[in-house]
Amino acid sequence: MLEQLRQQLKALQKPAGLEDSLGALPLGIAAIDDVLGGGLARGALHEIAAPAEAHLAAATAFTLGLMPASTRVLWVAEDMACIESGGPYGPGLDAFKLMPERLLTIVVSRPRDLLWAMEEALRCRAIGAVIGEIRHGALDAVAVRRLSLAAGDSGALALLLRAKPGGDASTAATRWIVGAAPSSHPHTYQFGAPRFATHLTRNRRGPTSSWILEWSDTDGRFVLAAPALPVAAPALDRPRRQTSSRYVA
Amino acid sequence: MLTAPLAVSGKRGNAELLVAIDDAAERRGLRVGIALAQARAMHPALDVVPEDVEADATLLENIADWCSRYTPLVACDAPDGLLLDITGCTHLYGGERKLVTDLAGRLERAGFTLSLAITGTIGAAWAAAHYGRPASYANGDERRILCPLPLAALRLTPSIVASLARVGLKLIGDIIDLPRSPLTARFGDELLCQLDRALGREHEPLNPRLPVAPYVAEERFAEPIGREEDVLGTVEKLAARLAFALERRGDGARRIELALFRTDGEVRRLAAGTSRPLRDPPSIRALFAERLVVLADALDPGFGFDMARLSMTVAEAAPPEQIGIGNAEDRVEMDRLVDRLSARLGAQRVRRLIAQDSHIPEIAAITVPAQIKTSDGWTAFRRHRTEAELAPRPLRLLARPEPIEAVAEVPDGPPLRFRWRRALHEVIAAEGPERIEGAWWSEHGAPARDYFRVEDKMGLRFWLFRAGLYRDFVPGTSPPSWFLHGSFG
Numbered sequence: 048m049l050e051q052l053r054q055q056l057k058a059l060q061k062p063a064g065l066e067d068s069l070g071a072l073p074l075g076i077a078a079i080d081d082v083l084g085g086g087l088a089r090g091a092l093h094e095i096a097a098p099a100e101a102h103l104a105a106a107t108a109f110t111l112g113l114m115p116a117s118t119r120v121l122w123v124a125e126d127m128a129c130i131e132s133g134g135p136y137g138p139g140l141d142a143f144k145l146m147p148e149r150l151l152t153i154v155v156s157r158p159r160d161l162l163w164a165m166e167e168a169l170r171c172r173a174i175g176a177v178i179g180e181i182r183h184g185a186l187d188a189v190a191v192r193r194l195s196l197a198a199g200d201s202g203a204l205a206l207l208l209r210a211k212p213g214g215d216a217s218t219a220a221t222r223w224i225v226g227a228a229p230s231s232h233p234h235t236y237q238f239g240a241p242r243f244a245t246h247l248t249r250n251r252r253g254p255t256s257s258w259i260l261e262w263s264d265t266d267g268r269f270v271l272a273a274p275a276l277p278v279a280a281p282a283l284d285r286p287r288r289q290t291s292s293r294y295v296a
Numbered sequence: 297m298l299t300a301p302l303a304v305s306g307k308r309g310n311a312e313l314l315v316a317i318d319d320a321a322e323r324r325g326l327r328v329g330i331a332l333a334q335a336r337a338m339h340p341a342l343d344v345v346p347e348d349v350e351a352d353a354t355l356l357e358n359i360a361d362w363c364s365r366y367t368p369l370v371a372c373d374a375p376d377g378l379l380l381d382i383t384g385c386t387h388l389y390g391g392e393r394k395l396v397t398d399l400a401g402r403l404e405r406a407g408f409t410l411s412l413a414i415t416g417t418i419g420a421a422w423a424a425a426h427y428g429r430p431a432s433y434a435n436g437d438e439r440r441i442l443c444p445l446p447l448a449a450l451r452l453t454p455s456i457v458a459s460l461a462r463v464g465l466k467l468i469g470d471i472i473d474l475p476r477s478p479l480t481a482r483f484g485d486e487l488l489c490q491l492d493r494a495l496g497r498e499h500e501p502l503n504p505r506l507p508v509a510p511y512v513a514e515e516r517f518a519e520p521i522g523r524e525e526d527v528l529g530t531v532e533k534l535a536a537r538l539a540f541a542l543e544r545r546g547d548g549a550r551r552i553e554l555a556l557f558r559t560d561g562e563v564r565r566l567a568a569g570t571s572r573p574l575r576d577p578p579s580i581r582a583l584f585a586e587r588l589v590v591l592a593d594a595l596d597p598g599f600g601f602d603m604a605r606l607s608m609t610v611a612e613a614a615p616p617e618q619i620g621i622g623n624a625e626d627r628v629e630m631d632r633l634v635d636r637l638s639a640r641l642g643a644q645r646v647r648r649l650i651a652q653d654s655h656i657p658e659i660a661a662i663t664v665p666a667q668i669k670t671s672d673g674w675t676a677f678r679r680h681r682t683e684a685e686l687a688p689r690p691l692r693l694l695a696r697p698e699p700i701e702a703v704a705e706v707p708d709g710p711p712l713r714f715r716w717r718r719a720l721h722e723v724i725a726a727e728g729p730e731r732i733e734g735a736w737w738s739e740h741g742a743p744a745r746d747y748f749r750v751e752d753k754m755g756l757r758f759w760l761f762r763a764g765l766y767r768d769f770v771p772g773t774s775p776p777s778w779f780l781h782g783s784f785g
Contacts, residue, residue, distance in 0.1 A: 108785020
C-alpha cells in the first residue's frame, strides 16, 4: 500500500515538460533548435505572449507556425477575447499552415472553463495541439501545472497565448514574447514576408535569446531574418540540466 | 372553521362572470356563469380572484409533465383536462385500478380535486370524467357508461346539443340506437362521428404534447435517490438496458434526455446531444456527468427522485465501424471530446469553422456548433480562391468592423495614417484595393467596400476598408468612412 503510494507520488513528481522521450518539434532554424535542445518540446506547456495587445495577431501567427503540420487543433478563448481581438478567421489560417477544417474553437465565459476545456482536450488522443487564449490576469498555478502534466501524458502541445506578458511564475517549458517586426523598407512602400520579433524569455532546457524571424511562405516555416538583437549571445556550451530533481515551479 | 367563499372571475364577451368557484361558494348557491355583480350582491363576503389564463395553462402543463411518469403519451385537454394513453403501461403499477389509485392519491395530496375515468376510447373517457360518476371504469362496455350521460358529454357544438334537446333527445342513450341516416341528415356529421369515436367504432388519435422518443427506459425507486452518483449510476443502468434495443436495430442516440421525477411532483429534465450515434453506456453516463457538473446544486433533489426516465429522443442509424483503419479512431475520439465539451459548456460554445459560398468576408467563413454535421466547404473555398486569385485574408477577423479615423488619398488611395482604439498607426506599406461589392440586391445591403492590407511602422498588419465609393458620393451626404476589419499575423 505504502509502496504503491510512493510510486504514485513519484509519478506525480516527475518534472513536466522535460520529457525527452516524447521528442521535440524542430523549428528548422539551427540557432533556435540548439537553444531549445532539438526543438520545441512535445508534451509540454509553452507560453506565447504578445508584448502589447496590438501584437496579438503576430503572436497568434507565431503560435500557429510552431505547430506540427496536419494536426487537429483546439482553440479555447474567453468570449471577451473574441470580441476584442477577433476570432480566428478560416480563410486566413492556412497562411500559417492550419487547415480550418482541423480547428475546433471554444468560447468560454470563465477562465476556469478555459483551463478545464484545455485539459480535457489534452487528454484526447485525436488532438495534436491545444491553444488557450488568455487576455490578462494570472492563472491558477495548480491548473497550469495540471495542463503541463496532461500534455506530458498525451504528447500533445499545450500552448498558452496571452495578449500581454503574464507576470506570474509559470511551469511552462518555454515562454516567448512575440510581436510584429517591420517587414518592409520604410521607403519602398512594398510588402515583405511577415516578420516577428521573437524573445525567448524562459527556457527550461537552456539559455534564452532573441531573434527576428520571417515566415517563409514557400517553405511553410520560419527562417531567420536578421541576426539576434543585441543581447548576450546564447551560451550554447552551457550544460543541459539534469532532468531529475531540478524542478522549480 | 368557515372560510369565505372563493370565486374566480373572468371576462366572457362584455360581461364579468364567475368562471370557477370553490365548494364553499357552491354551498351558498353560487354557480359558474352568473355575473360577478350579481354574485357580489348575493354574498358581499365573496372572495374574488381575477382569472389568469396563462398561469392556468402553465399549471396544466406542469401536471401533464408530472403525469408523464405514468405514460409518455400525455395530451393536454384545455382548459382543465388531461388525456393519458396508458395502453401497456399499467403492469408497472399492478393494474389499471392501482395506477388510478396512485395517480388520484398523489394529485389529491397535492391539493387538486379531480374526476377521472378509464375507458377504451378517448371520447368515453372524456364523457365519463366530465359527466359520469367519479372514477368510472369501463372495459369494453363503453356503451353502458355512455347511455345515461347527457349528449353534451359527446363534446358536441352547443348548438347541436340545443337542437337535439328541442326534439326531446337529451341523453346519449336516446340516440345510440336511432337510425343513422336521418340523424346525419338532420344534425350533421359531427354527432355520429363523435358518437362513433366514443364507442370506439372510429379511431381517434391522441396528440401527445411531447414527441414520443423511440427508445425509452425508466426506473422506479422504492427509496428516493438524490446523490449525483446514484443518478449517474441509474443513467448507466438505463443506457445499458437501451443498448440492446439500439444494437438490435442498428441505431445510436443523437439526443438523449433524462427526466428525473421528484417526490413532490417537480420534473427535472436534462438533455445532451451527441455528434455521432451513441449507444455505449459509459459514454452516455459521462455526458450526463458533464451536464450535472454545470448544474452544480441546481439539480436540487428536494426530498429525492422516485423515478428516472432515460429517453433517446433522436436516434439515427449507426453503421458498424471498423476500428483501427485510417484515422477513424481519431474521429471517434474527436466526437467524444466534442460531446463532452458541448455537454459541459453548451453546444453553442463548441464550434467549428465552415466556408460558405459568399464574397462578403464575414459571411464567407462562419462558425457552427461542432455537433452539427454539415460539409465544411473548405475544399470548394480553396478552389475558388485559386481561381479568383483572392488577396490574402487576415488571421483574426473582428466580429464587427470597427470605425477608424483615417487620412487617405481621395478617391481610391490607401490610408496614410489611421487611428484605431486611440492609437495612431503610420502606414508604411499598403496593398489594394480589393473591391467587394455589397449585397446590392438586398434592401439592407451595405455599400461596396474597398479593402486594403496595410502595415504600420511597427510591422503590425491590418485589414482596412473604406465603406462606400467616392464615385457614388453625393455632396451633402456623409462621405465614405473607414473601418478596421481584421489583423494579419
